Amino acid sequence: MTERASGEGTREVISASWRRCLAAGIDPDTSYAPLVYEQEDIGDARSAHPLAALLPLLRTTLLPALDEAANIMVITDAAGHVLWREGHRRVMRQADGIGLSDGFGWSEGAVGTNGIGTALADGRAVRVYAAEHLARILHQWSCTGAPVRDPDSGRVIGCLDVSGMTPRLHPATDALVRTAARLAESDLALRMRERDERLRSRHHRHVDGASALVTLTGRVIAGPWAGPAVRVPECGDRIVLPDGRLGILEPLGDAYRLIPVPAGDDAVPRLTLTMLGSDHPYAFLDGARIDLSLRHAEIVTLLALHPRGLTAERLSYLLYGDEGNPVTIRAEIHRLRAQLNTAIAAKPYRLTCAVLADFLEVRQALAAGGLSSVARLYQGPLLPRSEAPAIRSAREELEARVRAQLLARGSTDDLWAYAQTPSGAEDAEVLQRIVSTVPVGDQRHAAARTRLARVDD
Template sequence: MSSARVSDASVRAVHELFVAGEVDGSYLATTPLRRVVVESWQRSLARGVDPDLGGAQSSEVAVGVARMRAEHPLASALPVIRRLLVDDARSSGVMVAISAADGTLLWVEGDPSACRRAEAMNFVPGADWSERGAGTNAPGTALALDAEVQIRRTEHFSRVVQPWSCTAVPVHDPVTGASIGAIDLTGGDEVSSAQTLALVRATVVAVENHLALLRLTEPQRSQNPCGTRHLHVLGPDRPRWESVDQSGRRTRAVLTGRHADILVLLSRHPEGLSADHLATLLDDGHLDVVTVRAEMSRLRRVVGPELLASRPYRLTAPVSSDLAEVFDALARGDVSAALDAYGGPLLDKSVSPAVGRLRTEVSTSLRGAVVATGDLGLLRRWLRLPEGSDDREGWRLLHDDARAGALDRARAGGHLAGLDLEFG
């Protein structure tokens, strides 16, 4: 007898007995539960997953999810996935989730209301939804078994996930056959249907064909003389430089604070900067031109002499950055994407006055955009950031919003009390 014919109440009753330790796996085998669910529950319990968790816990890579996205092979297939799944999900109460092979969610898109409700169980980019992290769930169990899986409501191990149903199919590298992630549909009972499974399966086939085609064209693409260059300057990690040359060779380097300052300023001044002007921007006029020239000479050895021109100093090719990603997303009005790209303050150890002004500009612009949306989900995400911790007005907005639940208001009230105690 399939679990699709078993009532939610019956499955929930068995689940309660199992997690309470009143029955064991041998008893589960006598129930109408599907074998895939029974075995997943047993693995979840054995791994110590708490069935009362508020969804999966944030993984260690949450802050760097934007970097994971940029480097993940499924990034190139996003247009395919959006065309086949996301576009129709936006107004249907359904979410499309794309995870990495370790279960980390990289993208969660679809119906805005569903996405906001799912934040309560931490079904957000950067969260760990592997089976070992979140218990029985479609993307995590699909990755654990390397097989397509449908999980219906009360079949989930974690109670907070049980209002949802989901269907997930793993995605494989077209050359090696290794699992590189999973595509999941999460929503109501309709997403646990055979038709939904066929749709997700067809999308995965299209994605794997897309990746195979890209592999065939890589030799032609690698001959692009421009290559790519990316600057990581947001958040607590040390600033980094990454580049891929025309032959496909990747270079990574940790930057000194001064070199990161210079690259940020040059990227914001495509017209170029004189040595005198750059010295002023770097150290409020207390830096001599000879020192600037020496730093530029050392920087050329890191990023390549062809990238830096002089008289005036300027970049000779495009350089992308996480900072630019935030500003670009804000310019498009995509505040969620801006939050995804924002790993934290810009070069927080920099003493450059120009970088300090830019740090304030990006932080203030992002906060203002979050508040302007009136979106509680975005406000919660902002308040989870280090800058949001001391944002008294932001916590007050959350506390006073009639749409906020009792837990949100209690948390906001406690945080405000802590700020009052600390700062008066």
Template sequence: MRQEHLEAAVPVGADPRRYARVLAQAHEAALSGARPPTAPRPVIGASWQRMRLLGLDPDHGRDDPPLPEAELEARRRGSGLADALPILRGGLISVAEEAAHIMVVVDGDARVLWRDGSAAVRHRADRLGFTEGASWHENRVGTNAIGTALVARRPMQVYSAEHYVRSHHAWTCAAAPLHDPRDGRLLGVVDLSGPAATVHASTLALVDAVARLAESQLRNAHLAELERLRAATLPALAKVDGRALVTDEHGWVAAVSGLAPVDRVTLPAGCGAGQAWLPAFGTCRLEPVPGGWLVRLAERDEGEPVPTTAVLDVRSPRECVLTVTGESGAWSYRLSPRHAEMLYVLARHRDGRSAAELALDLFGDPERTVTVRAEMSRLRRRLGGILARRPYRFADDIDVVFQQPDEPDLVLPHSTAPAIRGRG
């Protein structure tokens, strides 16, 4: 469950119009390189810095024509968001119409898939190019609630001159990310946008609450799929000699035989039938079943192949991946933002970190060891012998390779961890 602090764009008790003027002064100072009279919120300041590094035009952004209708329809079908759309519409459209807003749903590439709400605001959005098929990525339209939420991986409200591109200063937006419960993949964002004068502190909380309901709907649909897979494969599983389990295509376990229950296993990249090495179980044999895999566990062999190289790829702010290779092949594990931070720190400290040191690295507080131990336990269940403990570290015989952006500010841009942002 998400635990983010929802930070409103306008400070409590501040007059929105007066605060918009303060933001405009800070924006102009930031663009000119002068010292701003008031510093923007850290998440906004970090986004402005990324835009300056990209050389984005603060007056017009970067032109990017909307998708053709056929491609837009294909993206809608493949987005994974269609099942969540009724809840998003049911929770937000009436509010959008009454509050002079529009509801916008974008995919993980920040392409606008659906747009509903106030007709008058839709017309204003048309003039801005904020239409179905348009890209609302930071690198196209600058700092905005949609694109910045995709990078920061958290709910965002952006008001007036917090937008990097000046033509967006007349707007206020509140957006919350939507994740796939099967693999944690960031599916996209749901957003409420409207004239800046309509800004309200409760908008962000509403959007985030509806996004959580939509994710719950996706989670329930996934649980129903697992139950159908379990019912369909139990007869075949009952005939298997030895230890075995049935998973869906994402590694979620529907049923087990001969071993303790487990929620999920990490499957190889490009999973196919035949022998494979799984972090939690070692050498296994995978056999396809409708909707997933029958995984037969081999008896443990002290001489079985072990992984030799781990590639930590944090080049994309949307998707950080750990790829492990060895004699038995390769597999990839998509990392959550927190797990990406932890592995980044461990890769930088090959001699290891204690729970207190990791807590200081990640939170600036050495007392938060309970959180660190819980997350490391989850990681070690997924990654098996890749990680060692006492202290926490990559196993000594693993060669760790980094793939990261050249600019430090673009490394895990969602992160506020002191060890990553250069404060630890």
């Protein structure tokens, strides 16, 4: 520790930051922040970040005061990567000289002690004044940063920072930045509650007196349980409920259904299928994840589409056409039953469990006219690598129905959700509709316009 960092009057938050940075080998002669996003890549990072929707609020809160004080506003992601920078033009030109600009990294590990990186590392608002910066080139700068937490997950998702030349950073800036960060979190909380209400409306049929609805982050938003969030397992394992019983989390696409498992349970097994948009299909059988080969995924999908069952001959035809061989199908079913146990019966082959499948959910949503549900649930084509005749036909039909319904009656949000799928990402008509309906200042407008240019080329 140098004399400057440990001298009398140095705040502990700064001293602790210096110790971390020096132990990590950060050079005080660092002269420039590293570039982490090229300009052609930063647009996707911005559009995907939850703070993108809050830019109007943050601009209204901060920019009028910043321009008068000759300061700038900087917004980063959780890693300290700058996504947006606005404010006084002359100060922004000076900030360019140290890399305090869009696409550059300002974590402690990149440039040492600073208002962004130290706030993220410490988990609270921090002012770093002049020579409190580790890097000497930053001694003429001062900044105040405040982390922004996602009320859904509780994790820090970014940092809001105000920076300026040292004499120009007013003491009231600290309170202003903290207030803006809290406003952002309040707005995120409101949006979270609105999402919760949409989830409850969308999945109400999956919730009864015993089961509950759980967000992807583990919050219970409907059903008989309340209190702390449940642990969401990575591989679909059973979890322990607050009352000590076991429970199963069944994926619903944008949420989970939480089902208690009674002691000595001998209920019908539950099979959940994820087949849309992925090259690696998988299933959950009573909460345990099972990775499926493409052929096994095709078989299970066809059995789900034909709940009354299929003979070996019919299943062979659906998979291979006229060249199919029932003997091959019987061998595949034998191997598949080793994974799914008693979930598949014979004569005819059929699923003997309760089935929840993403492609069936989309079909049900289409039939019910719930376009928001369709846009949310449809993650891409059904088994995109499959060349089986029946799968290819089902895939093309589902894709055509989703696209037609969204173009005919979908909202801008619905179309944007579809544009995130492999098919929608390069659909010129969908992208043109987004460009024509979304305001120019909206990040989705710029992203859709860029994609549209690539498609046209």
